[in-house]
Amino acid sequence: MDRSKLYRRFHTLLIANRGEIACRVIRSARGMGLRTVAVYSEADRDAMHVAMADEAVLLGPARARDSYLNIERVIEAARRTGAEAVHPGYGFLSENAEFAQACLDSGLVFVGPTAAMMTAMGSKSGSKVLMEKAGVPLVPGYHGEAQDEAVLAKAADKIGFPVLVKASAGGGGRGMRVVNSAGELAAAIVSAKREAKAAFGDDRMLIEKFVQNPRHIEVQIIGDSHGNLLSLFERECTLQRRHQKVIEEAPSPTLDPKQREAVCAAARKAAAAVNYVGAGTIEFVSDGKEVFFIEMNTRLQVEHPVTELVTGVDLVEWQLRVAFGERLPMAQDEIRLNGHAIEARVYAENPQKNFMPSVGRIRTWRTPAAVDGLRIDAGYRDGDAVSPHYDAMLAKVIAWAPTRHAAIERLNRGLEQTDVRGIVTNIPFLSALVTHPDVRANVIDTGFIERELTKLTAPGAPGDLEFCAAAAAVVHEERKSAGKEAHSPWQTFGWMPVGERQRVFVFRQATGAEQKVTLRYGAGPSVLSIGEREFAFETSAAEDGGFDLTLDGMKSRVIAVIEGHELYLRTRGGRFDLHWVDPFGGETEEQVGEDKIVAPLPGTVVALLAEEGAKLEKGAAILTLEVMKMEQTLRAPFAGVLKKIKCRVGDIVGEGVELAELEPASA
Ligand code: ADP
Ligand code: ADP
Ligand code: MG
Numbered sequence: 123m124d125r126s127k128l129y130r131r132f133h134t135l136l137i138a139n140r141g142e143i144a145c146r147v148i149r150s151a152r153g154m155g156l157r158t159v160a161v162y163s164e165a166d167r168d169a170m171h172v173a174m175a176d177e178a179v180l181l182g183p184a185r186a187r188d189s190y191l192n193i194e195r196v197i198e199a200a201r202r203t204g205a206e207a208v209h210p211g212y213g214f215l216s217e218n219a220e221f222a223q224a225c226l227d228s229g230l231v232f233v234g235p236t237a238a239m240m241t242a243m244g245s246k247s248g249s250k251v252l253m254e255k256a257g258v259p260l261v262p263g264y265h266g267e268a269q270d271e272a273v274l275a276k277a278a279d280k281i282g283f284p285v286l287v288k289a290s291a292g293g294g295g296r297g298m299r300v301v302n303s304a305g306e307l308a309a310a311i312v313s314a315k316r317e318a319k320a321a322f323g324d325d326r327m328l329i330e331k332f333v334q335n336p337r338h339i340e341v342q343i344i345g346d347s348h349g350n351l352l353s354l355f356e357r358e359c360t361l362q363r364r365h366q367k368v369i370e371e372a373p374s375p376t377l378d379p380k381q382r383e384a385v386c387a388a389a390r391k392a393a394a395a396v397n398y399v400g401a402g403t404i405e406f407v408s409d410g411k412e413v414f415f416i417e418m419n420t421r422l423q424v425e426h427p428v429t430e431l432v433t434g435v436d437l438v439e440w441q442l443r444v445a446f447g448e449r450l451p452m453a454q455d456e457i458r459l460n461g462h463a464i465e466a467r468v469y470a471e472n473p474q475k476n477f478m479p480s481v482g483r484i485r486t487w488r489t490p491a492a493v494d495g496l497r498i499d500a501g502y503r504d505g506d507a508v509s510p511h512y513d514a515m516l517a518k519v520i521a522w523a524p525t526r527h528a529a530i531e532r533l534n535r536g537l538e539q540t541d542v543r544g545i546v547t548n549i550p551f552l553s554a555l556v557t558h559p560d561v562r563a564n565v566i567d568t569g570f571i572e573r574e575l576t577k578l579t580a581p582g583a584p585g586d587l588e589f590c591a592a593a594a595a596v597v598h599e600e601r602k603s604a605g606k607e608a609h610s611p612w613q614t615f616g617w618m619p620v621g622e623r624q625r626v627f628v629f630r631q632a633t634g635a636e637q638k639v640t641l642r643y644g645a646g647p648s649v650l651s652i653g654e655r656e657f658a659f660e661t662s663a664a665e666d667g668g669f670d671l672t673l674d675g676m677k678s679r680v681i682a683v684i685e686g687h688e689l690y691l692r693t694r695g696g697r698f699d700l701h702w703v704d705p706f707g708g709e710t711e712e713q714v715g716e717d718k719i720v721a722p723l724p725g726t727v728v729a730l731l732a733e734e735g736a737k738l739e740k741g742a743a744i745l746t747l748e749v750m751k752m753e754q755t756l757r758a759p760f761a762g763v764l765k766k767i768k769c770r771v772g773d774i775v776g777e778g779v780e781l782a783e784l785e786p787a788s789a
């Protein structure tokens with residue numbers, strides 16, 4: 123076929139995907155001066171990729187089949203916008219040969235291999251026949267045409283248990299079963315076939331020896347339409363859950379330089395067997411000594427950024443240049459390995475509830491600045507909705523450093539500084555994973571997460587530091603809001619004229635026991651006490667939205683988000699969610715919707731923390747009352763406007779006296 127028909131210069135690129143990968147592709151395309159066209163479903167009208175692109179076309183209803191997977195509608199969107207090329211991202215139509223062909227037939231450049239290459243490599247069985255011929259090492263197994271039970275059973279016996287039954291058309295870890303003995307085989311085949319039929323419309327199976335203590339190693343390759351083919355080193359993706367990657371790194375910490383060269387050479391040989399054009403990945407499973415080919419992915423991979431960070435190559439840019447019909451800009455010996463990179467996939471899921479997906483609106487989306495070797499590839503922002511229709515991956519946090527150790531530290535710090543509210547994410551789980559001593563020591567296999575699950579998902583137990591930090595966070599926040607007013611007595615902490623004052627906080631983690639923290643302050647230094655233990659304490663604002671807490675002369679950074687009675691804390695001990703049990707703070711349901719702020723007990727007004735006319739979030743501090751030598755801050759029981767303050771500092775008020783009026787925010 124005339125290659126100029128397949129690959130030629132274009133100016134407008136349609137991205138047939140959503141989420142972080144659509145955003146990622148738009149970034150590089152725009153950098154190359156291309157006009158970008160997004161496509162979207164009804165659920166994604168306000169999605170980030172739609173906002174980023176120059177133009178966007180509605181494909182159809184939320185269901186992927188009616189939108190992102192609908193070939194006709196995607197091609198029609200290209201026609202309507204004058205797009206000349208299509209980048210498929212990963213997932214969706216990226217490995218669909220029919221789609222690649224439909225693009226070509228409509229005069230569009232498909233950014234990827236030809237339909238024929240996809241067909242040859244797309245099936246796990248078919249590609250193994252090719253690899254066998256090319257002399258690439260395979261896992262011992264059966265990948266023949268015959269599918270009757272007797273043939274499969276005989277093959278499994280010959281291979282020797284345990285075996286892995288796999289859907290030939292499989293992807294994303296689906297249609298796969300480990301079988302430990304002959305007796306389990308028939309049932310496993312039936313259920314794997316059922317899953318494969320539903321997911322891929324194809325239930326052909328292959329059988330492989332289940333490699334013991336398996337590690338996943340893969341090689342990034344890219345070919346141009348002039349016969350040049352390069353490998354860009356390997357990635358190790360051994361940290362998996364249910365055969366799905368969670369953490370990926372480059373280079374593999376398991377291979378020595380000789381093994382590295384061998385696996386990269388095997389990958390080039392594999393890709394050369396089909397004169398591969400475009401970016402692709404050759405996947406291997408390893409027992410720690412040898413590597414065996416398992417499959418090829420004929421697309422850009424989720425984890426491509428780690429390769430980009432250690433080679434300095436922008437893979438999307440190279441994909442587009444190959445699609446222009448250009449030659450690859452470097453030769454094999456110019457591709458250098460520099461440092462170490464590691465990536466964590468941030469999912470909207472709850473590790474404590476068996477990784478159940480979490481859907482809803484993202485209230486807060488905070489990620490650290492992408493500096494000092496940190497990269498964040500995100501597909502979501504503040505206020506975006508996470509829909510149940512698509513993959514739960516929200517973003518990737520990727521770190522680079524000169525050494526593996528430093529890259530892990532950097533990644534963990536990046537994760538610690540990432541804060542998503544409104545939905546549940548796996549971020550705490552990712553932090554626990556990357557800081558696990560076995561992960562640092564690289565003594566892992568693909569079963570590691572499953573074995574360590576209890577440990578990896580256990581919420582950290584808060585200690586003195588966390589309880590003190592919680593009390594300090596409340597006080598710190600109150601002082602901050604009071605500080606906005608001129609002449610506020612809260613500007614200096616020891617503001618009370620005489621005597622020592624105290625204030626009691628009670629916190630609890632989930633359904634755990636309650637912990638009392640007492641704050642005493644007055645003439646001398648302020649003191650926090652928990653039971654018999656006492657800590658002199660101070661706080662000072664820090665630049666990243668958190669504050670520095672000094673306890674008995676030891677300073678550490680605390681990040682705290684206070685939402686009503688829920689406190690999200692990050693201390694050097696990790697992440698903690700605490701509930702603030704406040705007897706006077708609108709804990710009771712009756713108070714919700716009540717627009718009068720009344721004194722719960724007789725007391726003295728000691729501070730006004732908000733001004734008349736101020737817009738208040740639910741839980742925002744309004745004023746502080748001193749009751750029986752203890753202070754209680756009255757908070758907004760709902761979001762609204764502070765209509766009137768009906769008291770002054772120093773007023774002695776009786777129980778039930780109205781102190782302020784709050785007007786609910788209209789919905
Ligand atoms: P790899 O992780 O090696 O690239 P996968 O098969 O796990 O291989 O990656 C593709 C996965 O990405 C699919 O399971 C698919 O559900 C998911 N996916 C597809 N499109 C998107 C997207 N836009 N954002 C996030 N995930 C997606
Ligand atoms: P998918 O298309 O779902 O990515 P793969 O064939 O790549 O399917 O397998 C997914 C994962 O399962 C691999 O990353 C690897 O960890 C594990 N795996 C695959 N084949 C074997 C095997 N023969 N022995 C042990 N583990 C395997
Ligand atoms: Mg795979």
